[in-house]
Amino acid sequence: xxxxxxxxxxxxxxxxxxxxxxxxxxxxxxxxxxxxxxxxxxxxxxxxxxxxxxxxxxxxxxxxxxxxxxxxxxxxxxxxxxxxxxxxxxxxxxxxxxxxxxxxxxxxxxxxxxxxxxxxxxxxxxxxxxxxxxxxxxxxxxxxxxxxxxxxxxxxxxxxxxxxxxxxxxxxxxxxxxxxxxxxxxxxxxxxxxxxxxxxxxxxxxxxxxxxxxxxxxxxxxxxxxxxxxxxxxxxxxxxxxxxxxxxxxxxxxxxxxxxxxxxxxxxxxxxxxxxxxxxxxxxxxxxxxxxxxxxxxxxxxxxxxxxxxxxxxxxxxxxxxxxxxxxxxxxxxxxxxxxxxxxxxxxxxxxxxxxxxxxxxxxxxxxxxxxxxxxxxxxxxxxxxxxxxxxxxxxxxxxxxxxxxxxxxxxxxxxxxxxxxxxxxxxxxxxxxxxxxxxxxxxxxxxxxxxxxxxxxxxxxxxxxxxxxxxxxxxxxxxxxxxxxxxxxxxxxxxxxxxxxxxxxxxxxxxxxxxxxxxxxxxxxxxxxxxxxxxxxxxxxxxxxxxxxxxxxxxxxxxxxxxxxxxxxxxxxxxxxxxxxxxx
Amino acid sequence: xxxxxxxxxxxxxxxxxxxxxxxxxxxxxxxxxxxxxxxxxxxxxxxxxxxxxxxxxxxxxxxxxxxxxxxxxxxxxxxxxxxxxxxxxxxxxxxxxxxxxxxxxxxxxxxxxxxxxxxxxxxxxxxxxxxxxxxxxxxxxxxxxxxxxxxxxxxxxxxxxxxxxxxxxxxxxxxxxxxxxxxxxxxxxxxxxxxxxxxxxxxxxxxxxxxxxxxxxxxxxxxxxxxxxxxxxxxxxxxxxxxxxxxxxxxxxxxxxxxxxxxxxxxxxxxxxxxxxxxxxxxxxxxxxxxxxxxxxxxxxxxxxxxxxxxxxxxxxxxxxxxxxxxxxxxxxxxxxxxxxxxxxxxxxxxxxxxxxxxx
Numbered sequence: 010x011x012x013x014x015x016x017x018x019x020x021x022x023x024x025x026x027x028x029x030x031x032x033x034x035x036x037x038x039x040x041x042x043x044x045x046x047x048x049x050x051x052x053x054x055x056x057x058x059x060x061x062x063x064x065x066x067x068x069x070x071x072x073x074x075x076x077x078x079x080x081x082x083x084x085x086x087x088x089x090x091x092x093x094x095x096x097x098x099x100x101x102x103x104x105x106x107x108x109x110x111x112x113x114x115x116x117x118x119x120x121x122x123x124x125x126x127x128x129x130x131x132x133x134x135x136x137x138x139x140x141x142x143x144x145x146x147x148x149x150x151x152x153x154x155x156x157x158x159x160x161x162x163x164x165x166x167x168x169x170x171x172x173x174x175x176x177x178x179x180x181x182x183x184x185x186x187x188x189x190x191x192x193x194x195x196x197x198x199x200x201x202x203x204x205x206x207x208x209x210x211x212x213x214x215x216x217x218x219x220x221x222x223x224x225x226x227x228x229x230x231x232x233x234x235x236x237x238x239x240x241x242x243x244x245x246x247x248x249x250x251x252x253x254x255x256x257x258x259x260x261x262x263x264x265x266x267x268x269x270x271x272x273x274x275x276x277x278x279x280x281x282x283x284x285x286x287x288x289x290x291x292x293x294x295x296x297x298x299x300x301x302x303x304x305x306x307x308x309x310x311x312x313x314x315x316x317x318x319x320x321x322x323x324x325x326x327x328x329x330x331x332x333x334x335x336x337x338x339x340x341x342x343x344x345x346x347x348x349x350x351x352x353x354x355x356x357x358x359x360x361x362x363x364x365x366x367x368x369x370x371x372x373x374x375x376x377x378x379x380x381x382x383x384x385x386x387x388x389x390x391x392x393x394x395x396x397x398x399x400x401x402x403x404x405x406x407x408x409x410x411x412x413x414x415x416x417x418x419x420x421x422x423x424x425x426x427x428x429x430x431x432x433x434x435x436x437x438x439x440x441x442x443x444x445x446x447x448x449x450x451x452x453x454x455x456x457x458x459x460x461x462x463x464x465x466x467x468x469x470x471x472x473x474x475x476x477x478x479x480x481x482x483x484x485x486x487x488x489x490x491x492x493x494x495x496x497x498x499x500x501x502x503x504x505x506x507x508x509x510x511x512x513x514x515x516x517x518x519x520x521x522x523x524x525x526x527x528x529x530x531x532x533x534x535x536x537x538x539x540x541x542x543x544x545x546x547x548x549x550x551x552x553x554x555x556x557x558x559x560x561x562x563x564x565x566x567x568x569x570x571x572x573x574x575x576x577x578x579x580x581x582x583x584x585x586x587x588x589x590x591x592x593x594x
Numbered sequence: 595x596x597x598x599x600x601x602x603x604x605x606x607x608x609x610x611x612x613x614x615x616x617x618x619x620x621x622x623x624x625x626x627x628x629x630x631x632x633x634x635x636x637x638x639x640x641x642x643x644x645x646x647x648x649x650x651x652x653x654x655x656x657x658x659x660x661x662x663x664x665x666x667x668x669x670x671x672x673x674x675x676x677x678x679x680x681x682x683x684x685x686x687x688x689x690x691x692x693x694x695x696x697x698x699x700x701x702x703x704x705x706x707x708x709x710x711x712x713x714x715x716x717x718x719x720x721x722x723x724x725x726x727x728x729x730x731x732x733x734x735x736x737x738x739x740x741x742x743x744x745x746x747x748x749x750x751x752x753x754x755x756x757x758x759x760x761x762x763x764x765x766x767x768x769x770x771x772x773x774x775x776x777x778x779x780x781x782x783x784x785x786x787x788x789x790x791x792x793x794x795x796x797x798x799x800x801x802x803x804x805x806x807x808x809x810x811x812x813x814x815x816x817x818x819x820x821x822x823x824x825x826x827x828x829x830x831x832x833x834x835x836x837x838x839x840x841x842x843x844x845x846x847x848x849x850x851x852x853x854x855x856x857x858x859x860x861x862x863x864x865x866x867x868x869x870x871x872x873x874x875x876x877x878x879x880x881x882x883x884x885x886x887x888x889x890x891x892x893x894x895x896x897x898x899x900x901x902x903x904x905x906x907x908x909x910x911x912x913x914x915x916x917x918x919x920x921x922x923x924x925x926x927x928x929x930x931x932x933x934x935x936x937x938x939x940x941x942x943x944x945x946x947x948x949x950x951x952x953x954x
Contacts, residue, residue, distance in 0.1 A: 057865075065726065067725070067726075067729065108733075111729075376723065376725065377723055378722070378723050378725065378726035378729065379646070379720070379721060379722040379723060379726045380699075380719070380720070380721040380722075381719075381720045381721070382717075382718055382719040382720070382721075383718045384654075384656070384715065384716055384717070384718045386656060386716070387654055387656075387686075387718045391865075391866070394856070394866060395853075395866060397856055398849075398852045398853045398856045398866065399849070399852070399853075401852040401856050402848055402849025402850070402851070402852030402853065403849065405848040405849070405851070405852060406845050406848050406849060409841075409844060409845060409848060410845070413841065449865045449866065450786070450789055450865060450869065452866075453786075453789070453853060453865070453866060453869045453870070456849045456850075456852070456853055457793060457846075457849065457850060457853075457873065459845075459849045460842075460845050460846030460847075460848075460849055460850070461800070461846070463842075463845040463846075464800070464842045464845065464846065467838055467841045467842055467845065468804065468838060468842075471835075471837055471838045471841070475834070493811065496807065497803075497804055497807045497808075500752060500803050500807055501799075501800045501803045501804050501807070503748070504745060504748070504796060504799045504800055504803050505796040505797070505799075505800050507741065507744055507745060507748065507796070508741055508745075508792070508793070508795045508796030508799070509796065511737050511740050511741040511744065512737050512741075512792055515733050515736050515737035515740060516730070516733045516734065516737055516792075519785055519786075519789065519865070520730065520733070520734070520785065520788065520789050520792065523789045523793070523869070524792075527793065527796070
């Protein structure tokens with residue numbers, strides 16, 4: 010709060026504009042070089058500009074379990090959704106958490122958006138169902154597929170497992186005598202000739218079946234189900250209640266599709282307390298351990314007790330996630346609270362299954378908040394409109410600056426140019442670095458930032474003009490104006506940055522993209538003003554055109570109505586002293 | 595015209611000396627009137643909340659031959675809800691249907707694709723569940739509250755609490771006016787509007803902070819002189835930063851206007867338009883409030899301080915004495931000047947007398 014010291018101190022770093030300019034030049038060259046080197050020469054476009062579908066999901070915790078919405082659970086959920094979406098053959102779909110409780114799924118254009126939405130929108134459902142029958146994924150139309158109900162290689166895996174500890178269940182997918190299994194399982198009074206055993210009868214229900222129509226329908230469904238067709242896989246699980254007997258597809262240990270006939274769910278995902286893929290040191294293999302809740306343990310005990318009495322393949326239970334069999338271990342003994350699944354796991358598959366099991370145990374469901382489908386044409390149009398608007402806005406600002414500040418506008422325009430270049434390059438680099446995608450609000454933010462950036466120059470220019478009005482000559486005016494302008498710029502940019510930062514932290518979705526751009530450009534504004542505008546101003550003040558206050562320089566003392574100096578003596582001393590740096594308290 | 599040109603030239607020379615503080619009652623009155631109007635409008639008419647806040651869908655079709663009314667019929671038939679259809683600049687249609695959930699809107703989209711004879715994947719759709727807007731609104735309110743608290747703390751430290759309070763009041767004032775205009779005109783409130791509104795926070799304060807910064811500088815060591823009262827110096831700092839305020843506002847408004855008229859003109863309604871509209875209104879309000887509300891409020895608060903009261907007394911006493919001696923104030927001695935912080939404080943000293951001529 011003390012009065013500024015008026016001294017003859019050399020203006021410190023400010024008198025060396027070359028350094029600052031060299032610094033920003035190096036930064037610009039390095040960043041631009043980095044951009045070309047990385048090959049990402051354009052900012053990544055958001056769904057709303059490039060076209061595609063963006064889905065926002067909000068996690069909903071079950072009453073009393075609000076703490077379930079936490080980072081770990083959200084990340085598991087992201088993993089599951091990613092699996093689902095990319096299972097549709099979408100390679101570039103990105104799934105990410107946003108804020109504390111939102112998941113954003115961005116699916117680029119050209120994918121089956123409708124199917125993706127269905128997959129993403131549904132809650133992961135995990136059930137343990139007893140296996141009633143297993144068969145190879147058949148293609149009814151192709152004879153060679155139907156004629157091969159041969160034991161799968163995985164069956165041998167199951168045999169090899171026999172000597173193992175009692176507690177272990179083995180993921181097997183055994184294709185065997187499914188005809189008998191189906192009939193037995195469905196408890197049809199008379200043996201029903203099932204289509205699966207004979208290729209020729211495929212798809213023709215037997216009229217003499219005394220079983221109730223539901224059973225017959227199910228048998229037919231099992232017979233005709235072709236697991237190699239993704240559509241049929243999805244359709245098979247549609248609208249199935251946990252209490253239904255159902256058909257489902259799943260991959261066996263060697264990655265081949267198989268179809269299953271499954272009984273009603275005995276245990277569901279909520280009964281699993283925790284599950285992990287762990288490495289068993291003793292046996293030197295990856296296994297999945299499961300802990301059940303007390304209720305779950307009872308149910309699991311019941312089902313394993315029953316299953317362990319059965320013959321292959323009915324001694325298996327299938328772990329069904331979202332209607333797909335993830336694993337179908339066979340059971341050799343009654344299990345209860347703790348269980349482990351062993352078999353031919355590698356690290357990835359063990360941890361995957363562990364995640365799936367624990368995700369099924371999560372008390373999380375997701376609400377679809379918004380689905381935004383933008384066609385590529387509309388996205389392109391919006392991008393174009395945004396760019397045109399930005400160009401016109403920039404043009405208007407330049408015209409205004411030229412009219413009002415004349416020669417000074419050159420500095421402003423150059424600074425805006427530097428700012429624009431840096432913004433562009435950083436946006437392009439942030440795409441691969443942190444997944445930044447330029448969306449429509451971000452474009453708006455960049456356009457709005459033109460005003461913020463230009464304001465810094467205006468503050469500085471007006472300060473210089475004030476100094477000139479007081480009768481100072483150009484060079485001292487430029488130096489004296491700087492500390493004051495600097496403080497104003499810092500204080501106001503801080504407020505602007507604070508607003509952007511708060512918005513970024515607190516909000517979600519589109520608002521966040523906007524806030525990010527605004528914050529980024531505010532920071533760049535400070536960099537540009539300090540390292541570019543001020544040094545250039547210092548340099549130009551040395552030229553005749555600006556230094557002598559040419560009529561068109563924007564710093565003509567006459568036009569500005571400079572006052573004759575009040576204290577002649579003092580002014581002389583000031584100009585004699587050259588640049589003066591009034592240090593602000 | 596010549597009068598306007600004259601004002602422009604004087605603005606350019608930094609010669610304006612309008613008595614903002616002296617006339618503050620008028621500006622307070624105007625602002626209170628506007629605020630009351632805004633509140634009444636909000637209470638009576640409410641806000642026209644967009645699809646994002648009610649749940650529903652916005653479909654954007656490519657260029658079609660189907661007329662707006664025809665499209666509206668199709669949309670209402672397909673959805674069973676009211677539909678708003680607009681034709682966009684490019685000849686495409688924007689069909690807005692409220693009250694749909696994300697499931698149902700999918701069917702409507704399929705139906706529309708049949709009715710309008712446009713492939714389904716060519717129809718852009720924005721489907722919003724009813725709670726999405728609520729979530730955004732909640733977050734926006736949280737953001738607003740957090741920002742206000744932080745900024746008040748910051749301003750109280752960087753400046754002083756009176757300025758923080760005045761800035762906060764000016765900020766609320768801007769938001770109220772903006773919301774009021776939305777309510778009065780019936781503009782649709784969308785996520786874009788919320789973004790714009792939140793941006794005004796930064797902008798409005800940005801402007802205010804610049805004026806305060808100059809005020810702080812000019813009132814350094816104020817008690818050591820007896821020439822001017824706090825209000826008078828405050829008035830001078832407004833005048834001193836007036837050119838900057840006007841320029842800043844013009845420069846900020848130009849790109850936003852570009853967004854509003856060009857971006858909006860090409861695409862019709864859309865996020866570009868929503869953001870820029872609320873920014874446009876809020877920016878104008880922000881410039882007004884930093885000059886007419888924030889600074890006069892600071893002066894008002896300051897004048898309540900005993901030190902400032904005493905100063906005013908001394909200043910008035912000195913003036914009375916000078917008047918008794920027949921001395922002209924404007925050409926008074928520069929004795930007090932040295933006590934003031936910097937030369938900036940004397941800028942425009944000779945022009946104080948002009949304030950009366952600018953009135954009216």
